[in-house]
Each structure stands twice: as structure tokens, then as C-alpha cells.
Amino acid sequence: MTIIRFHGGCHQIGMSCVEIDTKKSKILLDCGMNPSDNRLPSINPSDMDAVVVSHAHLDHCGAVPYFNFKKIYCTVPTVDLMYIVWKDISKLSKTYGEKDIKQAMESIETLNYREEKKITKDISMKLYDAGHILGSSSIYLDVDGKKVLYTGDINEIETKTLRPADTDIDEIDTLIIESTYGSPMDIKPARKVLEKQLVDEISKTIEKGGKVIIPVFAVGRAQEIMAIISNYMRSGLLKNVPVYVDGSLIHATGVYLSYSEWLNPKIRNGLENRINPFGDVKKANRQIIDKEDSCIVISTSGMVQGGPVLQYLKLLKDPKNKIILTGYQAEDTLGRQLEEGAKEITPFKNKLPINGEVVKIEFSAHGDYNSLIRYLKKIPKPKKVFVMHGERYQALSLAMTIWKNFKIPSTAPTVGSVLPLF
Numbered sequence: 253m254t255i256i257r258f259h260g261g262c263h264q265i266g267m268s269c270v271e272i273d274t275k276k277s278k279i280l281l282d283c284g285m286n287p288s289d290n291r292l293p294s295i296n297p298s299d300m301d302a303v304v305v306s307h308a309h310l311d312h313c314g315a316v317p318y319f320n321f322k323k324i325y326c327t328v329p330t331v332d333l334m335y336i337v338w339k340d341i342s343k344l345s346k347t348y349g350e351k352d353i354k355q356a357m358e359s360i361e362t363l364n365y366r367e368e369k370k371i372t373k374d375i376s377m378k379l380y381d382a383g384h385i386l387g388s389s390s391i392y393l394d395v396d397g398k399k400v401l402y403t404g405d406i407n408e409i410e411t412k413t414l415r416p417a418d419t420d421i422d423e424i425d426t427l428i429i430e431s432t433y434g435s436p437m438d439i440k441p442a443r444k445v446l447e448k449q450l451v452d453e454i455s456k457t458i459e460k461g462g463k464v465i466i467p468v469f470a471v472g473r474a475q476e477i478m479a480i481i482s483n484y485m486r487s488g489l490l491k492n493v494p495v496y497v498d499g500s501l502i503h504a505t506g507v508y509l510s511y512s513e514w515l516n517p518k519i520r521n522g523l524e525n526r527i528n529p530f531g532d533v534k535k536a537n538r539q540i541i542d543k544e545d546s547c548i549v550i551s552t553s554g555m556v557q558g559g560p561v562l563q564y565l566k567l568l569k570d571p572k573n574k575i576i577l578t579g580y581q582a583e584d585t586l587g588r589q590l591e592e593g594a595k596e597i598t599p600f601k602n603k604l605p606i607n608g609e610v611v612k613i614e615f616s617a618h619g620d621y622n623s624l625i626r627y628l629k630k631i632p633k634p635k636k637v638f639v640m641h642g643e644r645y646q647a648l649s650l651a652m653t654i655w656k657n658f659k660i661p662s663t664a665p666t667v668g669s670v671l672p673l674f
């Protein structure tokens with residue numbers, strides 16, 4: 253019997269790690285790190301024939317260099333983005349160093365979407381476009397004739413930078429699906445509405461002669477926000493003010509540009525017509541920004557916890573300026589304190605009064621509840637479903653919906669669960 257072991261990413265978002273254990277082989281799907289406390293999954297790497305990484309987010313790839321795996325499979329752009337993520341982790345947490353990163357890089361074998369590859373005696377695989385960030389994939393396995401789809405993080409709608417997730421997938425016996433927005437309460441405004449909100453908020457501040465700070469994660473959201481701003485500026489719907497960037501998003505955007513054929517074809521067309529999809533941005537520093545009049549500063553980290561964005565928070569002493577939070581803000585982060593209306597925060601040693609406006613517009617790289625349901629309707633009907641990568645309520649709620657509405661046996665396993673895969 254083939255079994256599945258859940259090492260992480262159950263009833264939570266973070267540390268995704270699933271083991272497929274057949275009579276002849278053992279592989280891992282993702283090997284992430286917990287973003288809030290840098291925890292790693294407990295596994296024995298020497299047991300594993302291979303690890304397949306769905307995409308270059310920390311909660312899916314962050315632990316890989318720590319374990320010295322024999323073989324790592326992922327898409328080509330994922331390698332370049334993972335390198336940036338791993339470097340950031342080694343700098344911030346010291347979980348592993350340059351030698352471990354180099355060793356991991358040397359064990360990677362890359363695949364294109366839909367390219368078939370035999371990875372162990374009884375497992376072959378294919379990667380499908382997951383529509384979530386550059387190079388992100390859903391992992392499709394043939395385990396001795398039976399088929400498994402591990403969705404990874406998915407987005408079923410088209411965004412400025414990416415194509416929607418692939419759904420023209422062959423038959424599926426077992427589905428392992430994410431549930432970030434797995435409850436019927438998780439219905440988000442349409443993309444266009446969010447874009448308009450962002451542009452309106454920026455415009456209001458610019459009209460007053462203020463500056464806008466936008467904290468972002470380096471990979472995914474940063475490029476999406478840059479593409480939206482540059483689009484609206486080109487069309488004249490947003491006033492042309494200088495846009496500055498800071499942090500590892502600069503490298504990540506370079507990677508996006510160098511793999512334009514993996515992105516939304518509109519990006520490629522733009523480039524052919526000499527349009528930089530991410531706009532004419534400049535590298536920021538404190539002195540430049542202080543001297544500027546109205547401008548936009550986009551910088552890491554997304555939850556305002558570390559990263560160069562901290563240096564720009566002083567701008568919020570001035571009520572003319574504004575910070576726009578673009579994603580989920582975890583507990584115990586400065587981002588969360590700002591979101592909850594803190595009148596002062598302590599980014600460094602001294603207290604900083606917050607007089608500027610704080611706005612939150614959530615640009616997720618995940619499909620919302622309706623999008624997950626559409627995805628489930630589009631792919632072939634599986635015989636069994638495991639729900640992971642969601643907070644407990646979301647995971648349980650999606651599992652229940654799949655039972656009730658799709659009539660498919662479905663569970664949201666907890667960490668440490670060992671279950672029959674088929």
C-alpha cells in the first residue's frame with residue numbers, strides 16, 4: 253500500500269511538506285519553512301529519493317538547503333527565485349549557509365511544464381502551471397499507474413503577470429489541494445476592483461503632495477503591484493510620479509524579466525514593443541526619498557517585519573504620507589500593528605509616531621473560495637481529496653464542502669497524519 257505522510261502545512265499556512273511512500277520509493281512534495289518562527293519539518297533526508305518543489309515561496313522551499321537532498325526537481329524559473337529566497341533566509345535566520353545553498357543548487361534538475369519525467373522506480377511526474385507566481389507548478393504524479401495531483405498554491409484567474417492555473421489535467425485518483433481561502437466566507441473583490449482601489453488610494457496621496465509606501469513580498473506580489481502601477485501610469489489614469497524600489501524584489505523582478513515566456517503573454521508582447529511591464533523604476537534610498545516630492549516606494553518585507561521597508565517608515569510621521577499593506581499581516585508583525593491602528597510603533601530602538609494613513613488592500617496570489625470551487629469543477633473528478641495549506645477553519649470548511657457538494661471523500665489531515673494515498 254502507498255501511504256502519504258503529512259509533515260507540515262496542515263491546518264496552517266507554512267512549512268508545506270508531504271511524503272509519498274511506496275514499496276519501492278519515498279519522495280517529498282515541497283519542503284517549506286514556517287515563516288513566523290523558522291521551524292523546519294522533521295524528516296530524514298537520507299530516506300528520500302527526491303524532493304519536488306512546487307514553487308519558490310518560503311513555506312514551500314525554505315527548508316530544502318538544510319537537508320542536503322540527493323535530488324531536487326522544479327521548474328527553471330523556480331531555481332533562480334529559490335536562490336534569492338534561500339539567500340534571504342541564510343542572512344536572516346542563519347538556518348543554513350552558502351555551502352548548503354550551493355550543494356542544493358547542484359542537486360537540482362529542472363523541468364518545463366508538462367514535460368514527463370521518471371523520478372524513481374515507480375513514480376513519474378509532470379508539472380502544470382499553477383498561476384500563482386513565476387514558475388509555480390502543480391505536481392502530477394503517476395504512482396505505479398495511479399494518479400495524484402498536488403495543487404501547490406493555485407490561482408485559477410488570470411493576473412497582470414501570470415496565466416491562470418492549468419486545469420486540462422488527465423485523470424486524478426487522489427487530489428491534494430490548498431485551502432488558503434477555503435471557506436465560503438473567503439470571497440474577495442474582483443481583481444479590477446482591487447486595482448482601482450490601489451490606484452485611487454495612491455492618487456489621493458499624490459494629489460496632496462504625499463508619498464506612498466507599499467510593503468511587498470519579493471516574489472509575486474511585488475511584480476503584480478509594479479505591473480499595475482506602470483499600466484495605469486501608461487494609460488494616464490495615474491499621475492506619473494517617480495516609483496522607487498528597494499530590497500530583494502529588485503533581483504526577483506530581474507528573474508521575472510528574464511523568463512518572460514513563462515508569464516502572461518501580454519507581458520511578452522509588451523516587451524516586444526519595448527514596454528517594460530514593471531515600469532521605469534529606480535533604486536531607492538533614504539536620502540533620495542527624503543528629497544523627493546510625491547513618489548511611490550515599493551519595498552520588502554511584506555509584513556513590515558525586517559527588510560529595507562523599515563527605513564521608510566519614518567515617512568509616516570507626516571500625515572500627508574500613506575502606507576498601503578497589500579497582503580495578510582501575521583500576528584506579532586509591525587504590519588499587523590499598523591493594520592490594527594497603532595498610534596506608534598518601534599521599528600528600531602525608538603518609538604515612531606504614526607500620523608500618516610494606513611490602508612489595506614489584499615492582493616492575493618491565491619484564488620478565493622469561488623475560484624477554488626471553479627477549479628474543482630474544471631479538473632477531472634478525483635476519488636479522494638486531502639485538504640491542506642489553510643488555517644484550520646479554512647481547511648475543515650473546504651473538506652466539508654467537497655464532501656457535501658462534490659460527493660468526494662475528503663479530509664483535512666493534521667501534522668503527523670499517515671494515511672493510505674489511494
Ligand SMILES: [Zn+2]
Nearest residue numbers: 307309384405
Ligand atoms: Zn506560495
Ligand SMILES: [Zn+2]
Nearest residue numbers: 309311312405
Ligand atoms: Zn504557500
